[in-house]
Amino acid sequence: MNLDLPLNQYSFVAFDTETSGAYPIGHDVVEFGAVKWFQGQEVGRLQFLLKPRELMTEFIIGIHGITNEMVATSPQMSEKIEEIHNFFKGSIVLAHHAPFDLGFLTVEFEKARLSLPMEPALCTSLLSRKWIHGVENHKLQTLVKHLQIDGGQAHRAYDDAKACLHVALACFEKMGEGVTLKRAIESQGKNLWWKDYSLMLNSEEKIKVLIEAILNKKDVDMIYQGGSKKGETRRLTPIGIVRNPDGDFLQAHCHQEQTAKRYYMNKIGDVALVF
Template sequence: MSLFNELSLWSEYPIVAFDTETSGPYPLESEIVELGAVKWHQGKIIGQFQTLLKPSKPMLQDNINIHGITNEMVADAPLMKDQIVPFCEFIQDSILIAHHAPFDLGFVAIEIEKAGLVFPNNVHFCSSLISRALLHTTNHKLQTLVKELNLVGGDAHRAYDDAYACLQVFFKAAEKLDVASIEKLKAVQAKKLAWSDYSLFNKSSETIKSIVDAIQKNKTIQIVYEGGQSKNKLRPITPKGIVRNPDGDYVHAECGLDNQRKRFYISKILDIELV
């Protein structure tokens, strides 16, 4: 049962801003390699969480170029399975914020499920969505917001520094509210965010579970897809990663018709057959 009263001021509750750095863009295919978070309550920072994480396979240079975290840096880092419990304890009973939150929630939700844990009790906000509604800047990328709002940025694309920047963006946006309640923030955000919406193993559809199984076993499947040149006909795909998103869940896969990586929306997959 939620302890959050949506008519209450958001500032009455602990706020945790968090960020992930990953080995690639798609959950299951890629993994979290750094996790950072900062906790605020009653006007001050009361906690920090930061750790590098060792992935199961080496990162590619394209991903290293994004965040600067090298394979050497994570060679002796702890495994996610040993850090997910303390992270869930850190964020429990807080208002949880991330910039482009669906991305981070998707990666972390998988690790919570893999560990056999119950999803923490949180209210979720995306500082990107809220900033788009309330702040007038050139764009709403985190580093643009940091620069144009004169915030403390730190190292871009490092988890703790980005989490702290996210927290500052949230505060700046919340200043624009006439009523600073949780209910008002949800209305401004417009899109619903909840842990259960990012489940891949326990609270997902049979279609998603079949795709997850194919990814984990590196199997090709046949799908009937409502779109493209082969509309409503069987096509082979090899799923690589799956993304759950308020704008539509999708699988990123190699299409057997042209050997190209493509996005296939789950809602448009009419049938699945195992090869």
């Protein structure tokens, strides 16, 4: 697509996901919220709760306040994913900590055999670090207070999506009139494209094995070329896979150390399911 047009020539979809846990494949989206913006106006919105595959823990419920009872009769993601896909069409997406949200939705698009959007994504966490100064941190709620935005209810998807939009607009204003999408992408310091979060269609054998283990709750024996036990076989219970600009990783429970750990994909050697 053409990245050289001024920002006001594009439509934007700011979105947020609340999830049943931190890791794609192993966890699910439990609330989706989005707002579409074009040339100074809100032109569409989506918001709905979604039923996860498994009950949420009290720890997760404490983060977003969405209870198991609230989602008990909600549709599953498979019933809503096409509507989400259509809502995104032709728009640049905005999200706060965008790699997190892109990771979850890319998996859902691939499970539904829907094409990944071709448009780039902008991360308001990264943009705010470049363009918004004088704040103690760049968390969404800190920026909401600093910019005096009506943030609604924190950690609810639509309200956070709308807050994200207004953080982006504040950043765009600081960039100056006529700034292009290419310049905005450059200013966030990282290229964020949907295709870079592909997992379910990945042809790499070790990723296929890990996905199967996560979905079917199986253990694996894995050789890891890192840490204090470099090259040794470890028995793990995989929890989820994260694709990240700073390095893709597997989150898994280590049987030997009895703790959850992060294993970088580029250091993972042979992986085999335990039967």
